[in-house]
Amino acid sequence: MSYPYQIKNIEQYHRDYTRSIDDPSEFWSSVAEHFTWKKKWDEVLNWNFKEPKIEWFKGAKLNITENCLDRHLEKLGDTPALIWEPNDPDEHHRILTYKKLYEKVCQFSHVLKNNGVKKGDRVCIYMGMIPELAIAVLACARVGAIHSVVFGGFSAQSIADRLYDAQAEFIVTCDGAYRGQKDIPLKSVIDDALIGNRIVKKVIVTTRTRTPVSMIKGRDVWWEDEIKKVETLGLTDFPAEEMDAEDPLFILYTSGSTGKPKGVVHSCAGYMLFTTYTFVNVFQYKQGDIHFCTADIGWITGHSYILYGPLSAGATTLMFEGVPTWPDAGRFWNIIDKFKVNILYTAPTAIRSLMGFGLGPVHGHDLSSLKVLGTVGEPINEEAWHWYDEHIGKKKCPIVDTWWQTETGGILISNLAGITPSKPSYATLPLPGVHPILVDENGKEVEGNNVSGNLCIKSPWPSTIRTTYDDHERCRTNYFATYPELYFTGDGALRDENGFYRITGRVDDVLNVSGHRIGTAEVENAINMHANVVESAVVGYPHDIKGQGIYAFVIYQGSHAQNTHGTAEMIRKDIHQTVTRIIGAIAKPDKIQFVSGLPKTRSGKIMRRILRKIAEGETENLGDTSTLLDPGVVEEIKNGKL
Numbered sequence: 001m002s003y004p005y006q007i008k009n010i011e012q013y014h015r016d017y018t019r020s021i022d023d024p025s026e027f028w029s030s031v032a033e034h035f036t037w038k039k040k041w042d043e044v045l046n047w048n049f050k051e052p053k054i055e056w057f058k059g060a061k062l063n064i065t066e067n068c069l070d071r072h073l074e075k076l077g078d079t080p081a082l083i084w085e086p087n088d089p090d091e092h093h094r095i096l097t098y099k100k101l102y103e104k105v106c107q108f109s110h111v112l113k114n115n116g117v118k119k120g121d122r123v124c125i126y127m128g129m130i131p132e133l134a135i136a137v138l139a140c141a142r143v144g145a146i147h148s149v150v151f152g153g154f155s156a157q158s159i160a161d162r163l164y165d166a167q168a169e170f171i172v173t174c175d176g177a178y179r180g181q182k183d184i185p186l187k188s189v190i191d192d193a194l195i196g197n198r199i200v201k202k203v204i205v206t207t208r209t210r211t212p213v214s215m216i217k218g219r220d221v222w223w224e225d226e227i228k229k230v231e232t233l234g235l236t237d238f239p240a241e242e243m244d245a246e247d248p249l250f251i252l253y254t255s256g257s258t259g260k261p262k263g264v265v266h267s268c269a270g271y272m273l274f275t276t277y278t279f280v281n282v283f284q285y286k287q288g289d290i291h292f293c294t295a296d297i298g299w300i301t302g303h304s305y306i307l308y309g310p311l312s313a314g315a316t317t318l319m320f321e322g323v324p325t326w327p328d329a330g331r332f333w334n335i336i337d338k339f340k341v342n343i344l345y346t347a348p349t350a351i352r353s354l355m356g357f358g359l360g361p362v363h364g365h366d367l368s369s370l371k372v373l374g375t376v377g378e379p380i381n382e383e384a385w386h387w388y389d390e391h392i393g394k395k396k397c398p399i400v401d402t403w404w405q406t407e408t409g410g411i412l413i414s415n416l417a418g419i420t421p422s423k424p425s426y427a428t429l430p431l432p433g434v435h436p437i438l439v440d441e442n443g444k445e446v447e448g449n450n451v452s453g454n455l456c457i458k459s460p461w462p463s464t465i466r467t468t469y470d471d472h473e474r475c476r477t478n479y480f481a482t483y484p485e486l487y488f489t490g491d492g493a494l495r496d497e498n499g500f501y502r503i504t505g506r507v508d509d510v511l512n513v514s515g516h517r518i519g520t521a522e523v524e525n526a527i528n529m530h531a532n533v534v535e536s537a538v539v540g541y542p543h544d545i546k547g548q549g550i551y552a553f554v555i556y557q558g559s560h561a562q563n564t565h566g567t568a569e570m571i572r573k574d575i576h577q578t579v580t581r582i583i584g585a586i587a588k589p590d591k592i593q594f595v596s597g598l599p600k601t602r603s604g605k606i607m608r609r610i611l612r613k614i615a616e617g618e619t620e621n622l623g624d625t626s627t628l629l630d631p632g633v634v635e636e637i638k639n640g641k642l
């Protein structure tokens with residue numbers, strides 16, 4: 001299969017870009033012609049950012065899994081769709097051809113149906129990185145249920161909140177998950193999350209670690225038993241549910257500047273089109289290439305570039321269960337050598353961490369199959385970019401620095417591998433269909449080059465966020481109200497003399513820790529759950545490996561015990577445990593400084609700007625502190641900096 005919409009040279013990029021901005025409907029309908037529809041659309045695009053209302057391919061009927069599976073069966077039936085590499089290199093890998101994956105998805109679709117799942121129902125998926133996770137996601141899409149995948153590192157409390165917000169009646173999980181040396185008891189976390197929950201009707205549990213689990217009669221069923229029932233009946237097909245183009249495909253929770261994660265909703269047709277289009281163009285995928293995206297399916301990168309984009313393009317996608325540093329820091333290089341991987345897509349934090357192990361773990365692995373490298377999730381520093389280029393790509397693989405967000409569904413700004421130029425630490429140019437602009441604080445467009453501002457997008461691309469689940473107003477205020485008629489990304493950016501964009505980081509209270517998005521308010525809420533914490537303020541600070549680290553200033557009540565080193569460490573551990581319990585280990589503060597007060601304005605607002613500067617190591621130039629209620633507190637905090 002070739003891709004008629006694949007951009008072949010820079011002239012075509014410019015031509016297609018201009019076409020897509022001048023006439024988005026003409027451009028995207030020409031792309032959409034190459035997909036499988038049950039019924040074609042009445043109208044390509046109908047939108048306003050005021051409400052916001054964004055509709056692509058209104059009236060069209062489809063099922064995304066027919067595009068990801070059925071349409072490939074004839075030509076690619078025996079081609080690997082999914083290669084799965086387990087955590088432990090001594091365990092055997094698995095390869096699912098398109099035919100096999102199709103059968104497994106159809107069988108599990110029957111299981112979902114037999115257990116009462118219907119179109120529009122919300123299914124929470126909390127699993128490790130095993131093929132059954134991919135199968136569960138696709139089966140939900142096939143029956144028309146809305147999946148809400150929750151990353152396996154989140155706590156019971158986080159799951160409980162997400163289950164409640166989505167009013168999910170079904171859960172698919174595993175007994176446990178392997179991550180490096182750890183064995184995480186996922187089912188028991190689900191059991192905790194379900195204490196007091198009256199909505200969930202069924203929990204389907206698959207076996208991975210053989211960790212003992214308790215099964216509640218009537219509620220919990222084994223995946224394997226349910227599949228057996230379907231096999232006994234000899235069922236290997238399942239008719240794909242007819243979905244409207246704008247029906248929701250999934251919810252994915254992400255952090256914002258408030259304490260409560262938002263359920264970002266993507267819809268069927270636009271998401272399918274844009275993830276496929278960007279996958280093919282950014283990575284310049286060629287049929288037969290092996291694509292290895294190291295993300296977890298619990299994040300948007302895994303949804304779009306392990307599953308939907310590659311599968312809809314008929315690609316071979318590699319899914320990895322483990323971590324980059326176990327059993328040693330050569331794990332990625334070993335996988336690339338073993339499967340002759342052609343495209344590697346990973347996060348700067350992983351590159352920085354692997355750089356720290358030197359070249360030893362790289363040596364002895366044949367990386368010559370690599371053609372394209374990619375990064376995602378956070379700004380990449382030049383040192384890491386050059387290391388990636390020299391030691392992994394051997395200076396012959398273009399590096400695509402892909403900027404996008406959970407809300408954007410797919411890549412919005414990136415160079416196209418080998419087609420448009422790269423520039424270290426720059427995401428460079430927008431994809432066709434994407435119209436970025438920079439604005440100043442007042443929302444006035446900053447024109448010309450060599451300028452910086454807040455990054456906004458002027459018009460919808462097919463996989464624009466449609467709503468935040470069950471709270472459309474929240475979607476409007478978060479993304480479409482800061483600057484009228486614009487989608488506001490929350491990122492700052494600069495545009496160089498060539499019009500290339502460099503993303504400089506978040507301009508709101510959202511942190512990016514190891515490529516994971518965490519709201520400062522969320523971490524503060526969790527810390528404040530500790531019985532002895534009076535108040536806390538959380539900011540980010542530059543961290544060599546994680547990009548950003550979490551710095552917490554905490555007012556701790558009682559006995560001033562934190563003054564002695566040993567006790568302070570114990571309290572810190574206690575706070576870590578609290579945060580792990582409330583959110584998950586990813587949100588644990590790297591530094592906790594005990595303070596007697598926080599810098600506040602007379603109206604009681606915490607001056608985070610000052611705390612941020614202190615956390616960054618700035619001792620002078622803290623800006624105007626005269627409006628503070630108690631300027632003395634700043635000196636104390638400065639002196640106690642960790």
Ligand code: PRX
Nearest residue numbers: 376377378379401402403404405406503517
């Ligand atoms: O700040 C930007 C950063 O990650 C944020 C989006 O996070 P999330 O929704 O979790 O999605 C991550 C994977 C797409 C953005 O607002 N970000 C993402 N990619 C880049 C980036 N920052 C700089 N360069 C990138 N390539």
